[in-house]
Amino acid sequence: MFKNYRQDRCYIIAEIGGNFTTWEQAKRLVDAALECGVDAVKLQTYIADTISSKLAVFDMENTGVVSQHELFQKYEIDEALHNKVFKYAEAQGLDWFSTPSHETDVDLLERCDVGAYKIGSDDAVNHPFLRNVAKTGKPIILSTGMCTLEDVRGSVDVILAEGNDHLILLHAITNYPTHPENVNLGAMQALVNEFPNLDIGYSDHTLSPVACLCAVAMGARVIERHFTYDKNADGPDHMLSADPDEMKWLVNAVRTFEVMKGSGNKRPAHSEETTRINNRKSVIIARDIKVGERLTVDDLAIKRPGYGIQPRHFEQLVGRVVLTDIKKDVVLTWAHLG
Numbered sequence: 001m002f003k004n005y006r007q008d009r010c011y012i013i014a015e016i017g018g019n020f021t022t023w024e025q026a027k028r029l030v031d032a033a034l035e036c037g038v039d040a041v042k043l044q045t046y047i048a049d050t051i052s053s054k055l056a057v058f059d060m061e062n063t064g065v066v067s068q069h070e071l072f073q074k075y076e077i078d079e080a081l082h083n084k085v086f087k088y089a090e091a092q093g094l095d096w097f098s099t100p101s102h103e104t105d106v107d108l109l110e111r112c113d114v115g116a117y118k119i120g121s122d123d124a125v126n127h128p129f130l131r132n133v134a135k136t137g138k139p140i141i142l143s144t145g146m147c148t149l150e151d152v153r154g155s156v157d158v159i160l161a162e163g164n165d166h167l168i169l170l171h172a173i174t175n176y177p178t179h180p181e182n183v184n185l186g187a188m189q190a191l192v193n194e195f196p197n198l199d200i201g202y203s204d205h206t207l208s209p210v211a212c213l214c215a216v217a218m219g220a221r222v223i224e225r226h227f228t229y230d231k232n233a234d235g236p237d238h239m240l241s242a243d244p245d246e247m248k249w250l251v252n253a254v255r256t257f258e259v260m261k262g263s264g265n266k267r268p269a270h271s272e273e274t275t276r277i278n279n280r281k282s283v284i285i286a287r288d289i290k291v292g293e294r295l296t297v298d299d300l301a302i303k304r305p306g307y308g309i310q311p312r313h314f315e316q317l318v319g320r321v322v323l324t325d326i327k328k329d330v331v332l333t334w335a336h337l338g
Contacts, residue, residue, distance in 0.1 A: 002039075002040070002095050002115070002116055002139060003095055003115075004039040004040060004093075004094070004095050005039070005095070008258075009254075009255070009258050010201075010216050010220060010221060010222065010223055010254050010258065011039050011040070011201070011221065011222045011223070012037075012038045012039050012040075012222075012223050012225075012250070012251055012254065013038065013039065013040045013041070013042050013118075013222065013223065013224040013225070014029075014033040014036070014038040014040070014041050014042070014225065014226075014227035014242075014247060015041075015042045015044075015224055015225065015226045015227060015241075016029040016030070016033065016041050016042065016043065016226075016227050016228075017042060017043040017044030017045075017098065017099065018044050018075050018226075018235060018236070018237045019226070019227065019228045019229075019233070019235055019237055019238060019241060020077075021074075021075060021077060022081075023081060023084055023085075025229075026081065026084075026085045026088075027085075027088060028229050029041070029227060029228070029229060030085065030088055030089050030092060030094065031092075032227070032229055032244045032247075033094065033227055033247070034092045034093070034094060035244065035248070036227075036244055036247040036248040036251050037248065037251040037252070037255075038094070038227075038247065038251060039094070039095055040094055040095035040096060040097065041085075041089050041094050041095075041096055041227075042096070042097055042098060042099065042118055042224065043077070043082065043085065043086075043096075043097075043098040043099070044075075044098060044099050044101075044120075045077075045082065045098045045099065045100045045101065045105040045108060045109055046072055046076065046100070046101040046102070046105060047072075047076060047102065047104070047105070048069050048070075048072040048073035048076060049069075050101065050102035050104060050105070051068075051072055051101040051102060052068040052069045052072055053069065054067070054069045056068040056069065058071065058236075060175070060176045060236075061175070061176060061177060062176040062177060062236045062237070062239055062240060063176070063236045071236065075235065079108050079111070079112070082098070082108065082109075082112055083112055086112055086114070095115070095116075096114075096115075097109075097114050097115060097116040097117060097118060098114060098117070098118065099117070099118040099119065099120045100117065100133070101120070101122070101123065102129075103129070103132050106132055106133055106136065110136065114138065115138060115139070116138050116139040116140070116141070116166075117133050117136070117138055117139070117140050117141070118140075118141045118142075118143070118224075119133065119140060119141065119142045119143060120143055121143040121144065121145030121146055121147070121172050121174045121203075122174075124142060124143060124144055124145065124146070124147050124151065124152075124155055125147065125151050125154065125155055127154070127155070127158045130142075130155055130158045130159055131158055131159075131161075131162055133159075134158070134159040134161075134162035134163075134164040135162050135164075136164075137163075137164055137166075138164075138166070139166035139167070139168070140159060140164065140166060140167050140168070141167075141168045141169075141170060141201075141222065141224075142155065142156075142159070142167065142168070142169050142170065143170045143172040143203045143224075144169055144170060144171060144172060144191070145172035145173055145174035145203070146174045149190060149191075149194060152169065152191065152194070152195075153194070156169070156195060156198075167198055168198065168199045168200070168201060168221070168222055169191050169195060169198055169199075169200050169201070170200075170201045170202055170203040170222060170224060171184075171185070171187050171188045171191060171200070171201070171202050171203070171215075172202070172203035172204075172205070173205060174205070175205060176205050176236065176237070176240055177205055177206055177207050177239065177240040178204070178205040178206045178211075178240075179206070180206070180211070183206060183211050185202065185211065185214055185215055185218055186218075188200055188201075188202060188215065188218055188219065188220060189218070189219075192219065199221040199222060200219070200220065200221060200222075201215070201220045201221050201222025201223060201224070202215035202220045202222070202223055202224070203224040204223065204224065204225045204226075205226070205240050206240070207239075207240055208246075209225070209242060209246055209247075209249060209250040209253070212225055212250055212254075213250065213253050213254060213257065216254050216257055216258075217257060223250075223254070225241070225242050225247065225250065226240055226241035226242065227241050227242050227243075227247055228241035228242070228243055229243065229244065230243065231243050276306060277305055277306055277307045278304065278305050278306070279304060279305075279306065280304070280305070280306025280310075281302050281303055281304050281305075281306055281311055282302070282303070282304075282305060282306050282307060282308030282309055282310065282311070282331050282332065283300055283301070283302060283308055283309045283310075283311060283313070283314060283317060283331075283332045284300070284301045284302065284303045284308070284329060284330070284331055284332065285299065285300070285301075285326045285327070285328055285329065285330045285332055286298065286299055286300055286301040286328065287299060287328050288325070288326070288327055288328050289322050289325065289326040290322075290325055291322060291323060291324050291325050292321060292322070293321070293322055294319055294320065294321055294322075295317055295318055295319065295320050295321075295322065296318060297318055300314065300317060300318070300332070302314065303329075305331065307331060308331035308332050308333055309332050309333060309334060317332070317337070320337045320338065321337065321338040322336055322337060322338070323335075323336060323337065323338050324336060
Protein backbone atom coordinates (compact mmCIF):
# COMPACT_ATOMS: atom_id res chain seq x y z
CA MET A 1 0.00 0.00 0.00
CA PHE A 2 0.94 3.66 -0.24
CA LYS A 3 1.80 4.37 3.40
CA ASN A 4 2.74 7.97 2.62
CA TYR A 5 -0.35 8.66 0.51
CA ARG A 6 -2.51 11.36 2.08
CA GLN A 7 -5.62 13.12 0.87
CA ASP A 8 -4.42 16.53 2.04
CA ARG A 9 -1.34 16.75 -0.19
CA CYS A 10 0.18 15.65 -3.48
CA TYR A 11 2.01 12.32 -3.55
CA ILE A 12 5.47 12.73 -5.13
CA ILE A 13 7.22 9.77 -6.75
CA ALA A 14 10.90 9.70 -7.70
CA GLU A 15 11.23 7.31 -10.66
CA ILE A 16 14.71 5.79 -10.33
CA GLY A 17 14.17 2.78 -12.58
CA GLY A 18 16.44 2.79 -15.60
CA ASN A 19 18.92 5.08 -13.86
CA PHE A 20 20.90 2.39 -12.03
CA THR A 21 22.26 -1.09 -12.55
CA THR A 22 24.24 -1.55 -9.32
CA TRP A 23 23.45 -1.48 -5.61
CA GLU A 24 25.80 1.46 -5.08
CA GLN A 25 23.96 3.54 -7.71
CA ALA A 26 20.56 2.54 -6.34
CA LYS A 27 21.49 3.39 -2.75
CA ARG A 28 22.80 6.75 -3.88
CA LEU A 29 19.48 7.46 -5.59
CA VAL A 30 17.35 6.34 -2.64
CA ASP A 31 19.40 8.41 -0.20
CA ALA A 32 19.15 11.48 -2.42
CA ALA A 33 15.41 10.98 -2.97
CA LEU A 34 14.87 10.73 0.78
CA GLU A 35 16.79 13.96 1.36
CA CYS A 36 14.63 15.69 -1.26
CA GLY A 37 11.46 14.81 0.66
CA VAL A 38 9.67 12.63 -1.89
CA ASP A 39 7.05 10.12 -0.79
CA ALA A 40 8.12 7.13 -2.87
CA VAL A 41 10.73 5.65 -5.15
CA LYS A 42 9.77 3.56 -8.14
CA LEU A 43 11.73 0.98 -10.11
CA GLN A 44 11.20 -0.62 -13.51
CA THR A 45 10.95 -4.41 -13.66
CA TYR A 46 11.58 -6.03 -17.03
CA ILE A 47 13.53 -8.65 -18.92
CA ALA A 48 14.60 -7.74 -22.43
CA ASP A 49 13.28 -11.01 -23.89
CA THR A 50 9.75 -10.48 -22.53
CA ILE A 51 9.38 -6.72 -23.05
CA SER A 52 10.65 -6.43 -26.61
CA SER A 53 11.28 -8.40 -29.75
CA LYS A 54 14.66 -8.03 -31.37
CA LEU A 55 13.02 -6.11 -34.22
CA ALA A 56 11.76 -3.22 -32.07
CA VAL A 57 13.68 0.06 -32.17
CA PHE A 58 13.63 3.27 -30.19
CA ASP A 59 13.53 6.42 -32.27
CA MET A 60 13.42 9.17 -29.67
CA GLU A 61 15.37 12.29 -28.86
CA ASN A 62 16.97 10.77 -25.77
CA THR A 63 18.02 7.52 -27.46
CA GLY A 64 18.40 8.12 -31.16
CA VAL A 65 17.62 5.06 -33.29
CA VAL A 66 18.68 2.01 -31.27
CA SER A 67 17.59 -1.54 -30.65
CA GLN A 68 15.04 -1.67 -27.81
CA HIS A 69 16.05 -5.22 -26.93
CA GLU A 70 19.72 -4.30 -26.57
CA LEU A 71 18.98 -1.21 -24.49
CA PHE A 72 16.60 -3.05 -22.15
CA GLN A 73 19.12 -5.83 -21.75
CA LYS A 74 21.72 -3.30 -20.60
CA TYR A 75 19.49 -2.00 -17.78
CA GLU A 76 17.87 -5.21 -16.49
CA ILE A 77 18.17 -5.71 -12.73
CA ASP A 78 17.80 -9.06 -11.02
CA GLU A 79 15.48 -10.13 -8.22
CA ALA A 80 18.16 -9.88 -5.56
CA LEU A 81 18.81 -6.23 -6.40
CA HIS A 82 15.07 -5.53 -6.44
CA ASN A 83 14.76 -6.94 -2.95
CA LYS A 84 17.77 -5.08 -1.63
CA VAL A 85 16.57 -1.73 -2.98
CA PHE A 86 13.00 -2.27 -1.78
CA LYS A 87 14.08 -3.21 1.74
CA TYR A 88 16.42 -0.26 1.95
CA ALA A 89 13.77 2.20 0.72
CA GLU A 90 11.29 0.86 3.27
CA ALA A 91 13.83 1.19 6.06
CA GLN A 92 14.17 4.87 5.12
CA GLY A 93 10.40 5.40 5.40
CA LEU A 94 9.82 5.67 1.65
CA ASP A 95 7.06 3.91 -0.23
CA TRP A 96 8.42 1.62 -2.96
CA PHE A 97 6.97 -0.18 -5.94
CA SER A 98 7.75 -0.87 -9.56
CA THR A 99 6.48 -0.96 -13.14
CA PRO A 100 6.31 -4.55 -14.41
CA SER A 101 6.11 -5.28 -18.14
CA HIS A 102 5.17 -8.95 -18.19
CA GLU A 103 3.35 -11.52 -16.09
CA THR A 104 6.68 -12.96 -14.95
CA ASP A 105 7.66 -9.50 -13.71
CA VAL A 106 4.47 -9.44 -11.64
CA ASP A 107 5.45 -12.82 -10.18
CA LEU A 108 8.85 -11.43 -9.21
CA LEU A 109 7.30 -8.37 -7.57
CA GLU A 110 4.80 -10.52 -5.69
CA ARG A 111 7.73 -12.52 -4.30
CA CYS A 112 9.17 -9.18 -3.17
CA ASP A 113 5.83 -8.48 -1.44
CA VAL A 114 5.34 -5.27 -3.40
CA GLY A 115 2.51 -3.14 -2.06
CA ALA A 116 1.40 -1.48 -5.29
CA TYR A 117 1.96 -1.41 -9.03
CA LYS A 118 2.65 1.25 -11.61
CA ILE A 119 1.57 0.47 -15.17
CA GLY A 120 3.53 2.25 -17.87
CA SER A 121 1.89 3.88 -20.86
CA ASP A 122 3.22 1.09 -23.10
CA ASP A 123 0.83 -1.30 -21.34
CA ALA A 124 -2.03 1.14 -20.81
CA VAL A 125 -4.24 -0.73 -23.32
CA ASN A 126 -2.76 -4.20 -22.74
CA HIS A 127 -5.97 -5.65 -21.32
CA PRO A 128 -4.70 -9.19 -20.58
CA PHE A 129 -1.81 -7.71 -18.60
CA LEU A 130 -4.06 -5.22 -16.82
CA ARG A 131 -6.31 -8.08 -15.72
CA ASN A 132 -3.31 -9.97 -14.39
CA VAL A 133 -2.12 -7.02 -12.30
CA ALA A 134 -5.63 -6.11 -11.14
CA LYS A 135 -6.14 -9.64 -9.80
CA THR A 136 -3.39 -9.07 -7.24
CA GLY A 137 -5.78 -6.68 -5.49
CA LYS A 138 -2.92 -4.21 -5.04
CA PRO A 139 -3.32 -0.48 -5.78
CA ILE A 140 -2.53 0.48 -9.37
CA ILE A 141 -1.19 3.71 -10.82
CA LEU A 142 -1.91 3.76 -14.54
CA SER A 143 -0.08 6.10 -16.92
CA THR A 144 -2.16 7.05 -19.94
CA GLY A 145 0.42 8.29 -22.46
CA MET A 146 -0.52 7.69 -26.11
CA CYS A 147 -4.15 7.09 -25.03
CA THR A 148 -7.44 8.52 -26.19
CA LEU A 149 -10.15 9.01 -23.60
CA GLU A 150 -11.89 5.98 -25.06
CA ASP A 151 -8.70 3.94 -24.52
CA VAL A 152 -8.62 5.00 -20.88
CA ARG A 153 -12.29 4.14 -20.37
CA GLY A 154 -11.65 0.63 -21.68
CA SER A 155 -8.63 0.08 -19.44
CA VAL A 156 -10.39 1.41 -16.36
CA ASP A 157 -13.34 -0.90 -17.05
CA VAL A 158 -11.00 -3.90 -17.32
CA ILE A 159 -9.36 -3.14 -13.97
CA LEU A 160 -12.62 -2.40 -12.17
CA ALA A 161 -14.17 -5.57 -13.58
CA GLU A 162 -11.59 -7.55 -11.60
CA GLY A 163 -12.92 -5.96 -8.41
CA ASN A 164 -9.89 -3.70 -8.02
CA ASP A 165 -10.91 -0.09 -7.47
CA HIS A 166 -7.59 1.03 -5.95
CA LEU A 167 -6.78 2.93 -9.13
CA ILE A 168 -5.02 6.22 -9.86
CA LEU A 169 -4.74 7.66 -13.38
CA LEU A 170 -1.80 9.73 -14.58
CA HIS A 171 -1.84 11.97 -17.62
CA ALA A 172 1.42 11.46 -19.51
CA ILE A 173 3.02 12.21 -22.85
CA THR A 174 5.25 9.43 -24.15
CA ASN A 175 7.97 11.58 -25.66
CA TYR A 176 11.44 11.48 -24.15
CA PRO A 177 11.87 14.33 -23.50
CA THR A 178 8.46 16.03 -23.75
CA HIS A 179 8.61 19.64 -24.93
CA PRO A 180 6.26 22.30 -23.50
CA GLU A 181 3.98 22.52 -26.53
CA ASN A 182 3.14 18.83 -26.17
CA VAL A 183 2.48 18.61 -22.43
CA ASN A 184 -1.29 19.28 -22.64
CA LEU A 185 -1.92 19.53 -18.89
CA GLY A 186 -5.53 20.40 -19.60
CA ALA A 187 -6.09 16.73 -20.41
CA MET A 188 -5.95 16.07 -16.67
CA GLN A 189 -9.29 17.88 -16.40
CA ALA A 190 -10.78 15.56 -19.01
CA LEU A 191 -9.74 12.64 -16.80
CA VAL A 192 -11.16 14.34 -13.71
CA ASN A 193 -14.48 14.92 -15.48
CA GLU A 194 -14.66 11.38 -16.85
CA PHE A 195 -13.52 9.59 -13.68
CA PRO A 196 -14.70 11.74 -10.74
CA ASN A 197 -14.19 8.91 -8.26
CA LEU A 198 -10.52 8.37 -9.13
CA ASP A 199 -7.47 10.39 -8.14
CA ILE A 200 -5.77 11.96 -11.14
CA GLY A 201 -2.12 12.95 -11.51
CA TYR A 202 0.70 13.57 -13.94
CA SER A 203 3.77 11.59 -15.05
CA ASP A 204 6.43 13.93 -16.34
CA HIS A 205 9.05 13.58 -19.06
CA THR A 206 9.93 17.26 -19.58
CA LEU A 207 13.33 18.81 -18.98
CA SER A 208 12.35 21.04 -16.03
CA PRO A 209 10.13 20.87 -12.94
CA VAL A 210 7.75 23.56 -14.21
CA ALA A 211 5.19 21.16 -15.69
CA CYS A 212 4.98 19.20 -12.43
CA LEU A 213 4.35 22.31 -10.36
CA CYS A 214 1.73 23.51 -12.85
CA ALA A 215 0.06 20.11 -12.73
CA VAL A 216 -0.20 20.29 -8.94
CA ALA A 217 -1.68 23.78 -9.20
CA MET A 218 -4.24 22.32 -11.62
CA GLY A 219 -5.22 19.61 -9.16
CA ALA A 220 -2.83 16.68 -9.67
CA ARG A 221 -2.99 14.33 -6.69
CA VAL A 222 0.14 12.41 -7.78
CA ILE A 223 3.34 13.55 -9.49
CA GLU A 224 5.89 11.17 -10.93
CA ARG A 225 9.25 12.50 -12.11
CA HIS A 226 12.37 10.63 -13.17
CA PHE A 227 15.23 11.11 -10.72
CA THR A 228 19.00 10.94 -11.15
CA TYR A 229 22.18 11.73 -9.29
CA ASP A 230 23.68 13.20 -12.49
CA LYS A 231 21.89 14.38 -15.64
CA ASN A 232 25.03 13.55 -17.63
CA ALA A 233 25.31 9.96 -16.42
CA ASP A 234 25.23 7.08 -18.90
CA GLY A 235 21.68 6.06 -19.79
CA PRO A 236 18.76 7.41 -21.81
CA ASP A 237 16.63 8.68 -18.90
CA HIS A 238 19.21 10.73 -17.02
CA MET A 239 18.86 13.77 -19.30
CA LEU A 240 15.13 14.11 -18.59
CA SER A 241 15.40 13.30 -14.89
CA ALA A 242 15.43 15.72 -11.99
CA ASP A 243 18.73 15.90 -10.18
CA PRO A 244 18.72 16.34 -6.36
CA ASP A 245 18.71 20.15 -6.49
CA GLU A 246 15.83 20.18 -8.96
CA MET A 247 13.80 17.56 -7.08
CA LYS A 248 14.30 19.34 -3.78
CA TRP A 249 13.12 22.57 -5.38
CA LEU A 250 10.06 20.78 -6.78
CA VAL A 251 9.09 19.15 -3.49
CA ASN A 252 9.50 22.43 -1.61
CA ALA A 253 7.54 24.31 -4.26
CA VAL A 254 4.68 21.79 -4.16
CA ARG A 255 4.50 21.86 -0.37
CA THR A 256 4.61 25.68 -0.41
CA PHE A 257 1.80 25.76 -2.97
CA GLU A 258 -0.29 23.45 -0.79
CA VAL A 259 0.07 25.88 2.10
CA MET A 260 -0.69 28.84 -0.16
CA LYS A 261 -3.78 27.15 -1.62
CA GLY A 262 -5.58 27.49 1.69
CA SER A 263 -9.20 26.66 2.35
CA GLY A 264 -10.66 28.32 -0.72
CA ASN A 265 -13.06 30.38 1.38
CA LYS A 266 -12.95 34.08 0.48
CA ARG A 267 -12.51 35.77 3.83
CA PRO A 268 -9.91 37.93 5.55
CA ALA A 269 -6.85 35.97 6.58
CA HIS A 270 -6.13 35.78 10.31
CA SER A 271 -2.93 37.69 9.55
CA GLU A 272 -5.02 40.57 8.14
CA GLU A 273 -6.78 41.41 11.40
CA THR A 274 -4.40 44.24 12.23
CA THR A 275 -3.98 45.46 8.66
CA ARG A 276 -7.77 45.62 8.21
CA ILE A 277 -7.78 48.23 10.97
CA ASN A 278 -4.66 50.11 9.94
CA ASN A 279 -4.80 49.93 6.15
CA ARG A 280 -8.49 50.31 5.36
CA LYS A 281 -10.14 53.72 5.32
CA SER A 282 -12.83 55.38 7.42
CA VAL A 283 -14.80 58.60 7.34
CA ILE A 284 -12.61 61.29 8.95
CA ILE A 285 -13.56 64.79 10.10
CA ALA A 286 -12.04 67.31 7.66
CA ARG A 287 -12.23 70.42 9.95
CA ASP A 288 -12.96 71.25 13.56
CA ILE A 289 -16.68 70.72 14.21
CA LYS A 290 -18.71 72.18 17.08
CA VAL A 291 -21.46 70.37 18.97
CA GLY A 292 -24.85 70.80 17.28
CA GLU A 293 -23.51 71.40 13.77
CA ARG A 294 -24.87 69.43 10.86
CA LEU A 295 -22.30 67.64 8.73
CA THR A 296 -21.79 68.65 5.11
CA VAL A 297 -19.88 66.91 2.35
CA ASP A 298 -16.99 69.32 2.91
CA ASP A 299 -16.79 68.34 6.59
CA LEU A 300 -15.95 64.76 5.72
CA ALA A 301 -12.96 62.96 4.20
CA ILE A 302 -12.11 59.33 3.56
CA LYS A 303 -8.72 58.34 4.94
CA ARG A 304 -6.89 55.67 6.86
CA PRO A 305 -7.20 54.11 9.47
CA GLY A 306 -10.17 51.78 9.11
CA TYR A 307 -11.70 51.46 12.57
CA GLY A 308 -14.28 54.21 12.13
CA ILE A 309 -17.46 54.48 10.08
CA GLN A 310 -16.92 52.71 6.76
CA PRO A 311 -16.96 54.77 3.54
CA ARG A 312 -20.04 52.92 2.25
CA HIS A 313 -22.07 54.93 4.79
CA PHE A 314 -20.75 58.30 3.57
CA GLU A 315 -24.02 59.55 2.09
CA GLN A 316 -25.93 58.67 5.28
CA LEU A 317 -23.69 61.00 7.30
CA VAL A 318 -24.43 64.20 5.41
CA GLY A 319 -26.92 66.29 7.42
CA ARG A 320 -26.41 64.40 10.69
CA VAL A 321 -26.01 66.48 13.90
CA VAL A 322 -22.83 66.01 15.94
CA LEU A 323 -23.24 65.47 19.69
CA THR A 324 -19.83 66.78 20.75
CA ASP A 325 -16.98 68.93 19.57
CA ILE A 326 -14.78 67.02 17.13
CA LYS A 327 -11.28 68.00 16.08
CA LYS A 328 -9.99 67.80 12.51
CA ASP A 329 -8.63 64.32 11.52
CA VAL A 330 -10.59 62.52 14.23
CA VAL A 331 -12.02 59.21 13.06
CA LEU A 332 -15.81 59.59 13.00
CA THR A 333 -17.87 57.00 14.87
CA TRP A 334 -21.62 56.56 15.25
CA ALA A 335 -21.27 57.66 18.89
CA HIS A 336 -20.42 61.16 17.65
CA LEU A 337 -23.79 61.50 15.91
CA GLY A 338 -27.34 62.16 16.91
